[in-house]
Amino acid sequence: xxxxxxxxxxxxxxxxxxxxxxxxxxxxxxxxxxxxxxxxxxxxxxxxxxxxxxxxxxxxxxxxxxxxxxxxxxxxxxxxxxxxxxxxxxxxxxxxxxxxxxxxxxxxxxxxxxxxxxxxxxxxxxxxxxxxxxxxxxxxxxxxxxxxxxxxxxxxxxxxxxxxxxxxxxxxxxxxxxxxxxxxxxxxxxxxxxxxxxxxxxxxxxxxxxxxxxxxxxxxxxxxxxxxxxxxxxxxxxxxxxxxxxxxxxxxxxxxxxxxxxxxxxxxxxxxxxxxxxxxxxxxxxxxxxxxxxxxxxxxxxxxxxxxxxxxxxxxxxxxxxxxxxxxxxxxxxxxxxxxxxxx
Numbered sequence: 001x002x003x004x005x006x007x008x009x010x011x012x013x014x015x016x017x018x019x020x021x022x023x024x025x026x027x028x029x030x031x032x033x034x035x036x037x038x039x040x041x042x043x044x045x046x047x048x049x050x051x052x053x054x055x056x057x058x059x060x061x062x063x064x065x066x067x068x069x070x071x072x073x074x075x076x077x078x079x080x081x082x083x084x085x086x087x088x089x090x091x092x093x094x095x096x097x098x099x100x101x102x103x104x105x106x107x108x109x110x111x112x113x114x115x116x117x118x119x120x121x122x123x124x125x126x127x128x129x130x131x132x133x134x135x136x137x138x139x140x141x142x143x144x145x146x147x148x149x150x151x152x153x154x155x156x157x158x159x160x161x162x163x164x165x166x167x168x169x170x171x172x173x174x175x176x177x178x179x180x181x182x183x184x185x186x187x188x189x190x191x192x193x194x195x196x197x198x199x200x201x202x203x204x205x206x207x208x209x210x211x212x213x214x215x216x217x218x219x220x221x222x223x224x225x226x227x228x229x230x231x232x233x234x235x236x237x238x239x240x241x242x243x244x245x246x247x248x249x250x251x252x253x254x255x256x257x258x259x260x261x262x263x264x265x266x267x268x269x270x271x272x273x274x275x276x277x278x279x280x281x282x283x284x285x286x287x288x289x290x291x292x293x294x295x296x297x298x299x300x301x302x303x304x305x306x307x308x309x310x311x312x313x314x315x316x317x318x319x320x321x322x323x324x325x326x327x328x329x330x331x332x333x334x335x336x337x338x339x340x341x342x343x344x
Contacts, residue, residue, distance in 0.1 A: 013056040016162075021052035026150075026164055027320040029053075036318055073103045075312060077305075078133040082109045085284045086301050090134055090154070093305025101313050103129070110136065130312050133163075135201055152312040154304065157200040164315045167308045167323055171201055174297035174328030175208035175251075178279045181295070181330055182249045186339035187277060188218040191239055191247035193232060193257050196224040205253050205281065221247065225257055232260020233267075240268055240276070248276065248339045255280035255287050258294050262335070273337035283331055292334030299328050 015033075019026045024045060031037040032049040041049075052058075077094055079087040095105045106128075134154040151163040158166040182190065192209055195202045206222075213220055225235035232252075240246055252258040258280035262272055270276045272292060280287055283298035304326055314321045 013058045015058070017056055018049065018052050018058050021056060022049045024049060025320050027315055027318055031318045034318070040318065072127060072129055073101075074106060074128050075103055075309065076106050076108055076128050076131045078108050078110055078131060078136065080109065080135055082107065085286075086282050086299070087134060089301030090305035090308070093302035093307075094132060094309040095305075096302075097306045097309040097313070103309075103313070105309075130316055132308050132312050134308070135199060150312065150315045152308055152315060154308045155201045160200075165311050165321060165323075167304070167311050168325045169299050169304060170325040170328050171204045171299075172208040174281065174299065174330070175205045176212045177328070177330040178251060178281070178295075178297055179209055179212040181332065181336065182251065182277060182279065183213070183216055183218060185249075185277065185336060187249040188216070188339070189245055189247045189249075190218055190220045191236075191250045192220050192222045193236060193239070193250055193252045193261060194222055194224050195253040195257065196226050196231075202253055209251060220251075225260065227254060227256055229256055229260040229263065232257040233263045234260075236261040236264035237267060240264060240270070246276075249336070250276065250278050252278065252280050255282045255284045255294060255296055258296065258335070259286055259290055262290055262294075273335050275340060277336040277339070279336060287331075287333070290335075295333045295336040296331055297328050298331050300326055 015026050015029045018033075019029045022029070022045075028037075028041055028045065029049055031041055032046045033053060037046045075094075075098060077091055079090065081087060091105065091107050098105045128149055130150040130152070132152050132154065133156070135156065153161045153163040153166045155168060155171075156163075156166055158168065179190075190213065192206070194206060209220065221239065223235045223239040225232040236250065240250075250258075250261045252261060258278050261276075261278050265272050265276050265278070272278055278294065280294045280296035281299075282301075283296045287294040287296045307323055307326060311321055311323060
């Protein structure tokens with residue numbers, strides 16, 4: 001009697017494999033193999049895609065293809081946290097655009113931005129049309145989207161994205177505006193309270209800060225904190241009471257961190273902004289709940305969600321848009337002022 005048979009077959013080729021072999025985008029593969037390429041894709045390109053599919057032995061996943069045709073009309077929005085106001089606003093914008101197109105949005109949090117996210121359903125591919133993922137590594141989404149679901153990344157590295165498209169905010173320009181504001185106020189000894197999160201969006205903030213102060217004579221020290229008020233308070237207390245000249249301004253990666261800095265300043269007997277200027281990032285409701293109100297970088301979160309969902313729907317329709325980064329702008333409030341005179 002024969003022993004048990006083991007499946008040693010090679011992994012099934014995916015549309016991404018076909019796209020790589022043909023040197024085109026997944027959206028182009030979808031158009032050609034879905035027979036919607038006429039008038040959108042050159043005939044020679046279409047034949048190259050068909051040849052690559054034949055050579056690889058690619059067979060479309062019919063269930064996933066039906067999803068892309070709009071059978072379920074459901075999109076998954078993956079965010080790092082449900083409790084963060086920024087992502088709530090992103091969801092509001094995404095859901096608004098989805099509703100106009102007859103789509104529903106399922107919101108799913110996955111706090112670890114780099115570790116693989118667990119599939120929220122028994123089979124997401126049987127339940128979804130596409131995935132919209134914010135502020136996380138695209139590699140973390142393999143279990144959710146498989147190789148068949150269209151993916152649009154938000155606030156993520158476009159160079160390293162596995163998605164069909166990427167939608168971003170102009171984070172670097174927002175940080176530049178905040179730092180230039182402090183420099184114009186005479187601050188030359190800065191503390192950067194950085195989010196202790198290994199994420200592209202926070203790397204961009206760091207790099208923009210460093211680039212903006214280069215050649216100005218200003219110095220920047222860095223402290224890191226988790227994205228909580230209490231962790232930020234502890235990190236700021238340590239940094240502000242350490243040896244050497246005390247920074248006259250703190251540039252924070254997030255409004256939550258800035259709120260922690262304001263608490264630390266008060267515990268140390270410092271007055272914001274007379275002794276210490278503080279800037280935030282995001283312009284959350286928290287920014288106007290603290291006293292003095294925060295100078296911060298405002299991000300159009302709802303518009304961001306709208307643009308992300310519109311891009312996903314375009315990808316589902318076989319288009320591959322390349323939207324420009326949405327602008328950020330500095331909102332000047334009471335937490336920043338002229339740099340205090342040097343202590344004698």
